[in-house]
Amino acid sequence: MSLSLSPRLCLLNLAGSAILSFGLYNVHALSGVTEGGILGATLLLHYWFHISPAWSGLVMNAACYLLGWKLMGGGFVLYSLVAGGGFSLFYALFELFPPLWPQLADMPLTASVLGALFVGVGVGLCVRAGGAPGGDDALAMSISHITGWNIRWPYLLSDLIVLLLSLSYIPLERMGYSLLTVILSGQIIGFVQSFRAKENPAA
Template sequence: MKLFHSLDLKLKSCLIALFGSAFLAFGLYHVHSFSGVTEGGVLGMTLLLDHWFHISPSVSGFIMNLACYAMGWKLLGRQFIAYSILSSASFSLSYRICEQFPPLWPQLADMPLAASLLGAVFVGVGAGLCVRIGGAPGGDDALAMSLSHVTHIKIQWIYLLSDFAVLVLSLSYIPLNRMVYSILTVLLSGQIIGFVQTAGTHPVENMET
């Protein structure tokens, strides 16, 4: 409890971070991992580097996520890191639990449009809840929050620009007909994240009181 008070963490916000990251993990496992719909951001960049330069995602992902969180710590403070650690831990544990069970909707592998729409909801709501209380379940979210803080550009547009840039580069090895669904996913998920973050008069304050 002393740690909670020293970092000014709120129990309600911690519970929201736990739920949001678990919701995100559930969607990524049951939708994205079986549908063939790829991602932008850090995940998409790790796949790109692995394809062209044979750099393991375990290495590139660790370095890029660490850099994004370090930026967030510098710009957004200790409370950001505390909520982000909680969100990341919940995401990893939840994803690990999901892996113990078969996918709920294996038919999504043959339904890319439905997968892209459903996947956007899981990513948008899950990540959006974490961002709303000031935490980041992944490096992408930490980067978007940091850039939005510095530039004062709405976070959904930061997500869109960063994800779109990676997806365009990914066209160098992914067919366009598959990439269309990924673009749709990042377009929708970014907008949902922005909506969830800003819904209400005082987004963060309302969640923490």
């Protein structure tokens, strides 16, 4: 079976990945808060078992994409390549310039809220267009596909599990900012994704 990409959905994935990478570089990278999902899991494994995030992240991301491919087909993989490749390219581009708001390093609450907005809108656009810029997104899309849940709940569940486990080595005050970020971003992703595109490449 041949697969073709919709230019409109490719552009939507690229727009989402640009917004996501902009937020991660200019906001999240400065906030000093941990993440849920796969990134948080790699940090947890590194702390307790000294497993390099390079390897654990590779394995977990690959497993999530494989699950997404099995459940949602080749269209999911192709649009995820557009989203993931776009994210890497845009992030590399943004790295050529200094962060726009370096003062956010001393404003964790503002950074948590603003970062959640960029992540929520960026990932939400990619998910709406059938792509997953990261393994976390592929996992959430797969769980939503199996259960029929709104995608905000798989995001929240996976992030909460990792964040609760991360309390074993991260101070509670710092964790509070992380919790705020993942709750807000997950809800925004669900809100953006609920305006489904007419085409459904993963069907």
